[in-house]
Amino acid sequence: MAHSPSAVAPRAHDCLARNAAADPQGIAYRLLQSGQAVTWAELEQRSRRCAALLLARGLRTGDAVAIYLDNHLRYFELLWAAHRIGLYYTTVSRHLKAPEVLYIVRDCGARALFSSADLMDADGALVQGTAGLHRFCLEGAVPGFDDYEAALQTVPADVDLPDTPEGTDFCYSSGTTGLPKGIKRPLASANRHFVAEPNPRMHWKTFDRDTVYLSTAPFYHTAPVRWNMNVMRQGGSCVLMERFDAQAALAAIARFRVTHSQWVPTMFIRLLRLSEAERRAHDLSSLRVAVHAAAPCPVWVKQAMIDWWGPILFEFYSGTELVGRTSLDSHEWLAHPGSVGIPEFGAVHILGEDGSALPAGAPGVIWFSGGPAFEYHGDPAKTRQAYNAQGWATYGDIGYLDADGFLYLTDRLANMIISGGVNIYPQETENVLGQHAAVHDVAVVGVPNEEFGEEVKAVVQLRHGQAPSDALAQELIAWCRARLSPIKCPRSVDFTATLPRTETGKLLKREVRRAYWPQAASVSTAPPT
Template sequence: MNNNNAPSHDATDIDFSWQPPATFNFASDVVDRWAADPSKLALIAENAKGAQQTYSFAEVAKQSCQLANLLKDSGIVQGDRVIVMLPRIPQWQIAMVAVLRMGAIPIPCITMLTTKDLDYRASHAGVKGVITTSAECAKFDDISGIPTRICVGDAPAGWTSLSEAKALPANFPAAVVGINDAAIIYYTSGSTGSPKGVTHASRALWAWENSAEHWLQLNPSDRIWCTADTGWSKAGTSILFGPWSRGSAVLFYDGPFEPAKRFDLLSRHQVTCFCAAATELRQLVLEDASGYDLSHLRQTVSAGESVNPEILTRWKTLTGTDVLDGYGQTETLMTITNRPGRPIKAGSMGRPLPGINIAVRTSDGEAKPISATGELLIGLPNPQVMLSYWQDPERTAGTRIELNGKEWFATGDNVEIDSDGYVFFTGRADDIINSSGYRIGPQEVENALSSHPAVKECAVVGIPDEERGELVKAWVTLKNGTEGDEALIKELQNHVKASTAPYKYPRRIAFTDELPKTVTGKIRRNILREQN
């Protein structure tokens, strides 16, 4: 499939076509391949106390084989679903590779999940095994139906210690996994309705090298640090599958967010590619980084939420690198990015990666590739797009549409594609505010508010209004030392009027100490709407 629906900057996009193999097992086809060089560095792990460990690909291959044998001896077979709930410790990569090596299906989970969250996942996916730390084992005490329980650390009754794997063989015949077989499940945050089990086929694990090559531009000599949590799909693309497919070493830090510490780690470990959410970058640009050597850093990328233009400028001044914003979903992973060496348009998520065919569904029901506004569509077939929502054919079918004689994946995100093919996010399909006939995307209002020096973070929603249908309301958290009063409300409103079209300004502003968020850090606008 060629990405020929929009103007290209060079021949790379036009000449690109997917060539997936018939089978793919990440453990044998990627990890074991790099492990042929016993000195090839795969992982640098450091914790908050400064303790550091390094792993070669050969060591990851060995330990994942041993864990795969332990899982097999415990009853796990190909196709079984296994929860992997570990913090940012090297056992996470080893566990993920071990489960994949067997042809079992990992379900990565963040450690902030509660027993209720885990019980739902275990029941919904028919989970047969779990790998977690001793600190998290108690969350599974009241969850039945999981016969295999592996613990990192001291194992309580009913659990098997991961340390037992050390006595097992360091080889394991990798399972043959068809390219369209289910390979991994990521659960969405469930901000509306029950969480969805986004199921990706083996073809996606193979295809996620695409963004690592064309967006991150990783090579075997690179070191990447992505700060995403282990249960996020972003960890898959920028901590595990993408970087290791390119032979790059990964920095893994298990510690709290501290701006100065971020720069210290970037400097000491000579990170060449840094990936962080916009929420982090907003804090980092306030730090004095003059005492750190960032000469090895060649690029910074961000995804998950749009990066305000103000942050792009500050980060460039601070580090000398551009922030290459990108767009992806759990269902699709990275599809649209700003790429190295390409012109950047402020506020744009960039252009489609090679192999990604896009259009928008306009209000008149057409699929238009450029100079249009509407719901973002991704052309099918595409190996990066999810196989299905686990055991949910109705929801799955709702993401597929036929337009212009072609099948598309409907993202539910509203965008504008300009005449050059650049994509601008305007909000979720259900976040658009309709006020007095004007359709207002909350992101643009949030960008304007965020550029005010008093604003730490903000979220914009539409609230019911008898006269206008909806009003724009902003919820704002302020930086330390700033008092929220009527004078500041007026100042913020005028600031927005001066920054964007005046009709978009928030007619209501409320100050809050904290915005409601999902476990993956996304703002829960539905909660804010209920607080109108």
């Protein structure tokens, strides 16, 4: 999985043919809740046929397709078809509204769209806005869309496919601080991250035919796309959750003897809130690796998970852009609590506002050198903002290095609160409030203050059975003041029924801030150049 300039990933053709020949009736992947499954022989044949269908419709190497589906049985079949004939594929969140979907479909230049009737909007904007594309409907019937199963039957099952560069994902940023942007890589080097270097530290990323991987997130996210494809590439079997449920996840580990799994911190919190009896009801002894990423994990949450599951947690910090990646195992984390690890390739640099290197312990913008280059599709200005004069790249996060070179995340640069000239990073305050027994979820944001410019406010979603009150608000403020310096503590607390998060657990701060600031003030802060 680590970047290696000399590494060559096994080709999609070779992987599927090898796996189908070795175990034709073996399960390539299964959907947990529905019980549906796809064998290696079926995946090999159907993805080949789908690739032939797209070629017959005129798509050629380097073209793009868009996939706007629920967690569907045929989802990964479409991705493998794109890999086989050198196509880019963009997976679109099924929760987006029609204008958001159309923005991504148009921006990525998709020539084909796969969707279903239940995702079409009532006023027909998606049907009208995608006219001219090759469109396929996998469930139901949509005017102007071809029935996918019927279309597959128009090409022979044993069709020969041309020798092309391998296709790859064309993922979009989650848009937590603005419009999503596509990250596009040259096909010749795009799949190098599927190759694991022989590094003892990276053993948790090594998959084989004995791997059983539990995928807990929606299929369209970058991590499920890349990790499931990598597991299947190596001959492992995937167990895909159509929707996350803490008890169902534990039951799946026991039933399918899951060896590897992937999580986000909010899932850990839901697991930890199960009763002791619910936790002990399932045999988890097969689980060797529990990977987590996507959002910072509070120290108390990770410590509790290691206490429960043992030292099998592996954390990585990266982004869709893949300009750099750090990671660490449980033993390293226990020696460096709160860290997100050391670089897997290249180096990490912490720079101040003036671009100068900062010493250990001093927070600044996190920059990576030595990683693969990328560009934001159609946005050279935004691409330039991600790089500095040295050619180093950033995700726009704030952090620091300790004396041993381990990286710690402080917050997103765009989330920074400036109060009276003092920089405040709200993540630390959120972690403290999250430990209070009444708090289910929390966002800490800066709100207008006439004297200081901004002040700290906590927006709290309470746990079931808790009622908002002035007394509870003051209790939460006092809870913070007992554990943090006053400048980091909220001066006020608002209560809300729910907080906006993506399904990977990322908090949409811009949505929270919007209630307190004029629209113009909610524009995200760009990382310094």
